[in-house]
Amino acid sequence: MQEKSEVNTDIPNSSKEDFWFTEYGPTNTSISLRVKYKLFEKETPYQKIEIFDSYDYGRVMALDGFIMLTEKDEFIYHEMISHVPLFTHPEPKYILVIGGGDGGAVREILKHKSVEKVELVEIDEEVVNASKIYFPQIASCLEDKRVEIKFQDGVEFIKSKKGVYDIVLIDSPDPIGPAIGLFEEDFYKNAFFSLNDSGILVAQSESPFVFPDLIKRVYSIFKKYFPIVYFYLANVPTYASGVISFILGSKKFDPLKNFDPERVRGFDASFRYYNEKVHLASFALPNFFTELLK
Amino acid sequence: MQEKSEVNTDIPNSSKEDFWFTEYGPTNTSISLRVKYKLFEKETPYQKIEIFDSYDYGRVMALDGFIMLTEKDEFIYHEMISHVPLFTHPEPKYILVIGGGDGGAVREILKHKSVEKVELVEIDEEVVNASKIYFPQIASCLEDKRVEIKFQDGVEFIKSKKGVYDIVLIDSPDPIGPAIGLFEEDFYKNAFFSLNDSGILVAQSESPFVFPDLIKRVYSIFKKYFPIVYFYLANVPTYASGVISFILGSKKFDPLKNFDPERVRGFDASFRYYNEKVHLASFALPNFFTELLK
Incomplete structure (x- = not known):
C-alpha cells in the first residue's frame, strides 16, 4: 500500500x-x-x-x-448479502443491486454462472468512480459485460419494474442522509413487486444493538408482503457493534428448507467467510433478537 | 443509573x-x-x-x-462460555472457573441443577469486591452456598488438582499483564489433568481478527491433549472486532454429536443469547477462521 x-x-x-x-x-x-x-x-x-x-x-x-x-473485512458483508439468497434460489439469472457502488456485491454475484444480468443502481456516480481507482480488486467486476450500471435513485428506479427480477439486494448505507428512503415501506413494497413469482429480496437491516427499532419496523413491513421472512447475521468488525443483520423476504424458496449444502460444497469459486455451515448458522438468532420480533 | x-x-x-x-x-x-x-x-x-x-x-x-x-452485553460472553460446555456434558457436577471474578460465568453455571460445587479462582480479590458493589446483579451469585472462592493464581492452583473436575472454564482477560500465564502450554496441560475422564475444558481464545496467531497456537496445544477440539464464536459488541472465540477441549463428549437440543428447550431457566440453535450455529466457522487452523 x-x-x-x-x-x-x-x-x-x-x-x-x-x-x-x-x-x-x-x-x-x-x-x-x-x-x-x-x-x-x-x-x-x-x-x-x-x-x-x-x-x-x-x-x-x-x-x-x-x-x-x-479492504480487510469487506468480503464478509459482500459474501453474506449475496450468497445466502443466490444459494437459496435454484437458478438466479436476473439480479438487481440497489446501492453498493463499490461493486463488492456484484463481484460475489458474478461468481454464479447462472447469472445472466446484474443491474446496479447507484445514486452517486462518484462512489463508483472512486471505487474503480482506490478499490480496483472490488470494483473491476463492474466492467463485466453482464453488468449494467444506472446512476439513479433506487427509490425511483424500482417503481417502474414489475415482476422481473429473481433477486433484489438492497446494499444501503445507514438510514441517515441520502439512503433514508431505502428503509421506507413504499420502497420495500415496490421492491416486492419488482420480483418475479419466485423472487427473493435481501436488505441489510443494521445491528440489533444499534437499531433495534428499525429491525422491528422492517420485519413488520416484510411480513405484510412476503410469505417467507427471515433475518440472518454476520460478524463485521468495522461495523458498529461488530454485527450486521440482513432481512430476507422470499416468495417461494425457503433459505433453510430449500437450501442444498452440496451445491455450495461443489461450487467452482471460493469464499473467505461463506460456506454451507455458515449459511445455515447465520439464521440462528440469539434470544434477545427473537424477542425484538414479538 | x-x-x-x-x-x-x-x-x-x-x-x-x-x-x-x-x-x-x-x-x-x-x-x-x-x-x-x-x-x-x-x-x-x-x-x-x-x-x-x-x-x-x-x-x-x-x-x-x-x-x-x-452491563448491557455481559450476558453474551457469560452464557456462551458456560452453557455450551454445560449442555455438552450430560450431568456436570463439579466445576472450576479460573478468572471471572465478576461472577458472570458462575451465575450461569448455577442455573444448572446438577451442579453441586463451583470453585472460582481469581487472582485479584479487588475484582470480586468491586463487582459485589457495582455489579450486584452479576456478583450476588457468589454468595451461593455451592460456590467457593479462592484468591489465588490459577496457574499455581491447578497444578495440584488431578482428575477431579467435570468442567474447567478459563475466563481470562486479554493475554497481556497478569493473565499471560493463562495462555501458556503448561497451564493448559495442567488444566487437562485436572479434569476427570469425561471432563471438558473451555477457554476464551480471543478474536480471530485481533489475535490470529494466538488461535493457531492454542489450537496446536489443545490438539496434543484432547481427542475432541472445537472453536466456537459469539458476537460481543464491546470486545475488539465484535467477536470472541472459545476453544473447547473434551475427553469424551462431543458438543455437536452428543448435544441434545431437547434438554435446552426443556430447561427451567432462561437465557438472553443462548438457545439450542445458537449452540450448534456457534461452531460454524467462517472459511478464513478454518484456514488459520491448517
Whole structure:
C-alpha cells in the first residue's frame, strides 16, 4: 500500500501525518482506525466520500463519516448479502443491486454462472468512480459485460419494474442522509413487486444493538408482503457493534428448507467467510433478537 | 443509573464531567464509549480496575484499560462460555472457573441443577469486591452456598488438582499483564489433568481478527491433549472486532454429536443469547477462521 499512497500525495486532501479516523455513530459508542494517509475526499451532491489507508484494515471508504467498507473485512458483508439468497434460489439469472457502488456485491454475484444480468443502481456516480481507482480488486467486476450500471435513485428506479427480477439486494448505507428512503415501506413494497413469482429480496437491516427499532419496523413491513421472512447475521468488525443483520423476504424458496449444502460444497469459486455451515448458522438468532420480533 | 451515580459522587475518582473511555487495544483500532461518571478506580497489586457508567452499555469494568464487561452485553460472553460446555456434558457436577471474578460465568453455571460445587479462582480479590458493589446483579451469585472462592493464581492452583473436575472454564482477560500465564502450554496441560475422564475444558481464545496467531497456537496445544477440539464464536459488541472465540477441549463428549437440543428447550431457566440453535450455529466457522487452523 505504501507506494500507492506515495502516488497519491498530489491529491489535495492527502496527508502524510498519522491520525485516527473515528466513526461517531448515532449512539454514544464509536470505533476508531489509525490511518496512514487520507487518499481521497470529495463532497458530492449526495454525501461526503472519504478514502483512507488504515493500519489494520487496509483501505477504508467512509460516506458522511460512516465506514462503508474496508479492504480487510469487506468480503464478509459482500459474501453474506449475496450468497445466502443466490444459494437459496435454484437458478438466479436476473439480479438487481440497489446501492453498493463499490461493486463488492456484484463481484460475489458474478461468481454464479447462472447469472445472466446484474443491474446496479447507484445514486452517486462518484462512489463508483472512486471505487474503480482506490478499490480496483472490488470494483473491476463492474466492467463485466453482464453488468449494467444506472446512476439513479433506487427509490425511483424500482417503481417502474414489475415482476422481473429473481433477486433484489438492497446494499444501503445507514438510514441517515441520502439512503433514508431505502428503509421506507413504499420502497420495500415496490421492491416486492419488482420480483418475479419466485423472487427473493435481501436488505441489510443494521445491528440489533444499534437499531433495534428499525429491525422491528422492517420485519413488520416484510411480513405484510412476503410469505417467507427471515433475518440472518454476520460478524463485521468495522461495523458498529461488530454485527450486521440482513432481512430476507422470499416468495417461494425457503433459505433453510430449500437450501442444498452440496451445491455450495461443489461450487467452482471460493469464499473467505461463506460456506454451507455458515449459511445455515447465520439464521440462528440469539434470544434477545427473537424477542425484538414479538 | 442516574441516581446510583449520584450516590457514588463521594468516591475519589468519580467525576460529573462527560467523557469518552477509549480502549486502545494491541492493534491500531479502538472502541470508545461515552461515559457519564467514573464510579471506581483502583490500582491493585495486579492491575488497574476502573468502573464507569456509560450511556450505551450501562456500567463498564475495565482492567488495565481493556473492557472486561458491560452491563448491557455481559450476558453474551457469560452464557456462551458456560452453557455450551454445560449442555455438552450430560450431568456436570463439579466445576472450576479460573478468572471471572465478576461472577458472570458462575451465575450461569448455577442455573444448572446438577451442579453441586463451583470453585472460582481469581487472582485479584479487588475484582470480586468491586463487582459485589457495582455489579450486584452479576456478583450476588457468589454468595451461593455451592460456590467457593479462592484468591489465588490459577496457574499455581491447578497444578495440584488431578482428575477431579467435570468442567474447567478459563475466563481470562486479554493475554497481556497478569493473565499471560493463562495462555501458556503448561497451564493448559495442567488444566487437562485436572479434569476427570469425561471432563471438558473451555477457554476464551480471543478474536480471530485481533489475535490470529494466538488461535493457531492454542489450537496446536489443545490438539496434543484432547481427542475432541472445537472453536466456537459469539458476537460481543464491546470486545475488539465484535467477536470472541472459545476453544473447547473434551475427553469424551462431543458438543455437536452428543448435544441434545431437547434438554435446552426443556430447561427451567432462561437465557438472553443462548438457545439450542445458537449452540450448534456457534461452531460454524467462517472459511478464513478454518484456514488459520491448517
